[in-house]
Amino acid sequence: MSLDWDGVVAFALSLPGTELSTSYGKPAVKTNGRAFVAPGREAGSFCLMIDLDTVEMLMETDPDTYWQTPHYAGWPAILVRYDSADPERVRAMITQAHGWNAARPKPRPRRKP
Template identity: 70%
Template sequence: MSLDWDSVAAFALTLPGAELSTSYSQPAVKVNGRAFVNTGHEPGSFCLQIDMDTVLLLKETEPATYWQSPHYEGWPAVLVRYDTDDPERVRAMIERAHAWQAGRPRPRGRKKA
């Protein structure tokens, strides 16, 4: 089964406190003021913001679905290919990313120059 941004965002928006927003001028779903999914910089994939331990685990165990371009290396974010063999696991990882961001402090506002 293949996912797309609309189905990813629709699922993410069912989670408590989730809201449609933008992150770096891209469509995103946020909780507690923090993006947990956004469209990303790579065609055919979306970006999942999640803890580094999970990023490393996903890349190691399912590299056909979870990967990083050089843009994301070293950051708590992993790209997820829409064309996945396991959309249920992708949804579980979206829930995990939501819980991780919901538990973090709300970001402080940026200072105006």
């Protein structure tokens, strides 16, 4: 997997039950109706939706790769820098995020105004 948006999407789509979709008007890879990979709002990073305990652990163990802005603080999401020194761990975290989101209940449909 190359660590750029196209490589991240290709890897995420290789996981079972995934689809290319959108989240907040941007491209995203979803499983079980839930986005688990989306482009970051910050250049050079993508967003990974994963449980809060893992978010905390990743920021403590590899803050050069995994980080948050105030926008993401307190949410089950973390930014991942494409230039990570450990792309294998990034791939493992994408797989873990996929599993976590696949096991969650399907989101409720949004009401249209």
